[in-house]
Amino acid sequence: MMSLPWDPTERDNMANKQRGEGTSVEKKAENKKGADDFNLALDSSDDEAPEEVTFEDSKARAVESLKLALDTARREKELLKEKRRKRQEFFQEQKKKKLLSADLLEEIDSVPSKKQKQAEDKDEEEEKKKRKTKKPTGVRNLKGSYTVSTVTDRGQSDYQRQAAEDFIQSRLYGPGSCRSSNNEMLSLQNKTRADKSAAVQFVKKDWACKEKAKAEKLKKRWIHKQQILTS
Amino acid sequence: MGEFKVHRVRFFDYMPSAIRSMAFNSHTERLAVARADGAVEIFNFADNYFQEKVIAGRDGRSIEALCWVGCRLFSAGLDGEITEYDLENLRPRYSIEAYGGPIWTISGNSEGTLLAAGCEDGTVKMFEVLEDRIQFQRNLSRQKGRIISLSWHPSGAQIAAGMMDMIRIFDSETGHATHRLLVDRGVGASKSREVVVWSVAFLNDHTIISGDSAGKVQIWDGLTGTLIRTHLVTKWDVLVLAVSQDESSVIAGTSEGTIVQFQFISSTVGQQDKLWVRTRTFKNHSHDVRALVHTDSAVISGGMDTQLVVRPLLDKVEKNTQESALRKIAFPHRNLVSCAKKAGLLLFQFPDHLELWRLGESDRNGTPGESLPVNRKPEKLIQLKTKGEDHICCSALSPCGSWLSYATVAAVRLYRLQISSNNISIQKVSKLPRELKSVHQLCFSSDSCRLFASSSFSSVVVVALNQTDCKYLHTLKHKSGSRQPIHILSPSEDGQWLATANTDCEIHVFNLRKMKLHCSVPAYSSCPTAVSIHPTTGNLVSVHADQQIFEFSLKQKEYSEWSRQLQRQGLHPLWLQRDTPVTSISFNPNNPAHIMLHDVFMFCIIDQSLPLPEAKTKFYNQMILRSLPQPQRLRESHAFKTCKNFQHLLSVNLLEDLSLVVVERPLVDIVAQLPAPVRQKKFAT
Numbered sequence: 001m002m003s004l005p006w007d008p009t010e011r012d013n014m015a016n017k018q019r020g021e022g023t024s025v026e027k028k029a030e031n032k033k034g035a036d037d038f039n040l041a042l043d044s045s046d047d048e049a050p051e052e053v054t055f056e057d058s059k060a061r062a063v064e065s066l067k068l069a070l071d072t073a074r075r076e077k078e079l080l081k082e083k084r085r086k087r088q089e090f091f092q093e094q095k096k097k098k099l100l101s102a103d104l105l106e107e108i109d110s111v112p113s114k115k116q117k118q119a120e121d122k123d124e125e126e127e128k129k130k131r132k133t134k135k136p137t138g139v140r141n142l143k144g145s146y147t148v149s150t151v152t153d154r155g156q157s158d159y160q161r162q163a164a165e166d167f168i169q170s171r172l173y174g175p176g177s178c179r180s181s182n183n184e185m186l187s188l189q190n191k192t193r194a195d196k197s198a199a200v201q202f203v204k205k206d207w208a209c210k211e212k213a214k215a216e217k218l219k220k221r222w223i224h225k226q227q228i229l230t231s
Numbered sequence: 232m233g234e235f236k237v238h239r240v241r242f243f244d245y246m247p248s249a250i251r252s253m254a255f256n257s258h259t260e261r262l263a264v265a266r267a268d269g270a271v272e273i274f275n276f277a278d279n280y281f282q283e284k285v286i287a288g289r290d291g292r293s294i295e296a297l298c299w300v301g302c303r304l305f306s307a308g309l310d311g312e313i314t315e316y317d318l319e320n321l322r323p324r325y326s327i328e329a330y331g332g333p334i335w336t337i338s339g340n341s342e343g344t345l346l347a348a349g350c351e352d353g354t355v356k357m358f359e360v361l362e363d364r365i366q367f368q369r370n371l372s373r374q375k376g377r378i379i380s381l382s383w384h385p386s387g388a389q390i391a392a393g394m395m396d397m398i399r400i401f402d403s404e405t406g407h408a409t410h411r412l413l414v415d416r417g418v419g420a421s422k423s424r425e426v427v428v429w430s431v432a433f434l435n436d437h438t439i440i441s442g443d444s445a446g447k448v449q450i451w452d453g454l455t456g457t458l459i460r461t462h463l464v465t466k467w468d469v470l471v472l473a474v475s476q477d478e479s480s481v482i483a484g485t486s487e488g489t490i491v492q493f494q495f496i497s498s499t500v501g502q503q504d505k506l507w508v509r510t511r512t513f514k515n516h517s518h519d520v521r522a523l524v525h526t527d528s529a530v531i532s533g534g535m536d537t538q539l540v541v542r543p544l545l546d547k548v549e550k551n552t553q554e555s556a557l558r559k560i561a562f563p564h565r566n567l568v569s570c571a572k573k574a575g576l577l578l579f580q581f582p583d584h585l586e587l588w589r590l591g592e593s594d595r596n597g598t599p600g601e602s603l604p605v606n607r608k609p610e611k612l613i614q615l616k617t618k619g620e621d622h623i624c625c626s627a628l629s630p631c632g633s634w635l636s637y638a639t640v641a642a643v644r645l646y647r648l649q650i651s652s653n654n655i656s657i658q659k660v661s662k663l664p665r666e667l668k669s670v671h672q673l674c675f676s677s678d679s680c681r682l683f684a685s686s687s688f689s690s691v692v693v694v695a696l697n698q699t700d701c702k703y704l705h706t707l708k709h710k711s712g713s714r715q716p717i718h719i720l721s722p723s724e725d726g727q728w729l730a731t732a733n734t735d736c737e738i739h740v741f742n743l744r745k746m747k748l749h750c751s752v753p754a755y756s757s758c759p760t761a762v763s764i765h766p767t768t769g770n771l772v773s774v775h776a777d778q779q780i781f782e783f784s785l786k787q788k789e790y791s792e793w794s795r796q797l798q799r800q801g802l803h804p805l806w807l808q809r810d811t812p813v814t815s816i817s818f819n820p821n822n823p824a825h826i827m828l829h830d831v832f833m834f835c836i837i838d839q840s841l842p843l844p845e846a847k848t849k850f851y852n853q854m855i856l857r858s859l860p861q862p863q864r865l866r867e868s869h870a871f872k873t874c875k876n877f878q879h880l881l882s883v884n885l886l887e888d889l890s891l892v893v894v895e896r897p898l899v900d901i902v903a904q905l906p907a908p909v910r911q912k913k914f915a916t
Binding site: 160163165173178184185207 | 291293309310311332333335351424427444466467468486517519899902903904905906907908909910911913
């Protein structure tokens with residue numbers, strides 16, 4: 001908001017500058033033209049005596065041109081001054097606006113604290129409405145049939161997170177990390193303890209139930225096979 | 232002591248989450264611990280390592296680093312966000328996306344004005360710490376490859392960053408990298424693998440110490456960027472480093488579960504030239520050590536085996552004292568089990584679901600120590616999964632077993648249960664009062680028609696329940712001005728009182744008939760870990776983190792005579808030396824003189840009618856008493872009867888039919904479910 005009214009003036013300024021340059025070029029061209037004309041005139045009438053220019057005349061002209069130059073300089077200065085003044089005014093106004101808005105905000109803030117109950121009731125109503133419509137969170141209705149919603153596309157970050165987790169996993173538990181199993185560790189502890197005992201899978205009955213069931217099944221099958229072979 | 236029929240419950244598959252990161256605040260003596268499921272726990276080291284606060288995690292929040300800035304706690308994780316926590320309301324205050332991909336580390340400078348975050352995309356991002364939030368300031372010059380670890384020079388002028396295959400030193404003013412220290416890869420097959428600098432430490436004398444995935448701890452000169460010394464510590468990874476406050480000692484945690492200490496000492500006595508010398512090795516973990524803190528007197532470590540270990544350095548503490556004992560904190564200091572005493576139901580709280588079980592039954596009686604055959608096996612009635620991503624922070628089951636409630640950071644949910652012999656129905660109560668939000672603790676009254684919920688600013692919301700709906704009644708407030716969360720709610724059996732305890736060590740008692748504050752118990756310096764009101768005498772019994780027991784009469788509003796006598800005489804040394812807090816107190820309706828307490832390793836009945844034990848008498852004397860004749864037995868017996876038959880207790884409850892429910896979780900069962908440890912060769916196995 002700040003830069004919006006400010007921008008065009010700058011652009012104008014630049015345009016002015018360019019325009020100024022343009023005019024000077026034109027002037028030069030005119031001068032040249034004049035000179036050419038003068039040459040032509042010389043060519044056409046070379047026996048005519050050169051026009052007499054009195055000292056006063058030339059002085060007057062020089063003074064005039066000087067005046068003109070001064071004038072333009074002054075005008076430019078004034079213009080610049082005015083521009084600055086305007087900008088200053090604009091800033092001040094903006095400041096005022098800001099102050100005013102803060103006051104307003106405070107007022108607005110102070111109002112609901114007095115009538116909190118009402119606000120709460122309203123909130124409740126709003127909540128009810130929300131519940132009724134069951135809108136996804138972060139969606140806001142605008143006038144007309146437009147809605148604004150935050151982009152909840154977390155696909156990229158999820159992918160990155162997954163990659164990072166995979167990195168740790170591969171570093172700590174991947175190939176070449178020389179890991180054993182908890183079973184082995186606990187069994188080693190049992191073996192090297194002062195009071196030695198068997199590996200964990202034999203000590204704890206509920207350990208590795210699936211493997212034990214499978215072993216049991218295989219054993220039965222093996223016995224069955226043996227019986228068939230002998231009979 | 233009495234005999235009980237005991238339900239020995241071992242079907243609560245409680246599985247703690249691995250410790251991922253820790254940060255210690257030496258001013259407040261609080262340790263923040265981040266777990267792999269995104270939960271953050273605060274331990275008070277000034278108060279017997281009591282677990283004061285737990286902030287529940289969330290699906291997808293994986294914390295990689297924690298950092299204290301003053302009394303504010305920040306975390307960062309692989310979700311790419313920096314989060315500040317609201318330690319009064321036990322929830323994340325806000326999260327800021329760093330826009331650099333997953334964040335591997337954060338570190339604050341010594342002044343507490345800047346936070347540096349090391350990101351996956353190779354940037355070190357500086358955040359300015361403002362009063363109410365943090366704001367992105369700038370990036371240091373971007374590198375190729377992720378930034379795994381960061382360490383500020385104490386002056387704040389430089390930052391060392393551990394990366395893949397190298398360490399970079401940045402000038403924090405200009406943001407340019409000034410040095411590049413190349414880290415050797417491992418030998419043999421791992422030569423082709425990039426080495427990861429898991430941790431760096433930048434010391435005041437510009438020494439940089441690094442720990443890497445090749446198992447080396449290396450010491451560098453940060454001014455010239457040259458390697459001074461390499462210590463090969465392990466065949467696996469050195470995962471974490473920690474430096475003591477005075478920078479004379481560095482500890483390194485490894486995948487093997489060992490912690491190696493290095494000290495800055497002269498190699499021969501009397502010489503001036505000091506070296507970093509490897510001195511001690513501690514092995515307190517079975518799995519990888521992933522988080523370390525070096526305090527002035529102890530090494531605190533945590534890792535994949537989920538236990539927090541405090542190992543005092545014996546040259547810094549007095550020998551053979553309470554202070555010099557090794558501490559392992561394996562279980563939470565709060566209840567995860569709620570029991571419906573009348574209905575014989577158990578509710579187990581997991582991070583993302585709840586389980587409701589019906590206890591088994593046996594109609595036979597046996598001799599003490601005998602196990603009875605069960606007629607009906609215990610059965611799981613309901614498994615209730617939470618909605619949304621937030622994990623459960625508290626849950627409760629009403630004594631009659633017809634209400635179930637749980638709370639997450641975002642919401643409270645209440646369910647109505649109807650359980651007959653073969654028909655179970657669960658129905659969500661859809662319209663809850665608006666006041667039920669930001670809840671830290673839930674509790675039902677003994678007649679199951681009130682729900683108490685501790686809310687922000689140490690207030691308690693009272694909600695009335697009946698068949699059709701639930702209605703907001705009142706918010707109980709006290710005037711002490713404490714904003715700390717309430718961690719214990721304890722209503723009395725007759726429905727007249729409600730006792731609350733908060734982490735400011737205050738206990739307040741409210742009169743529920745008049746709905747106002749009745750009295751406040753005189754403040755004691757240690758935080759209460761369990762509070763309960765006696766059903767008949769109306770005395771409030773509280774046990775504190777330093778194991779002290781108090782009894783406070785609510786009628787006279789003063790400590791009872793028994794409590795005064797206990798304070799005069801002092802508790803038995805063996806009682807005071809226990810290292811886990813008492814997490815629940817209950818009373819035996821048949822014998823009003825009995826107070827039943829339990830911690831992780833024992834279950835105790837205090838008989839108030841018997842004399843208190845002297846310091847010299849034998850504390851665990853039940854076996855001796857059994858062998859003595861009756862008159863001598865009476866003379867020898869004292870008030871404390873302990874039972875250690877059950878270990879790793881998560882909960883002990885007395886049902887209405889006077890049978891005990893004991894919920895155990897053997898450590899071996901937890902170890903069985905942990906990720907794989909490293910393969911170690913033991914001689915002759």
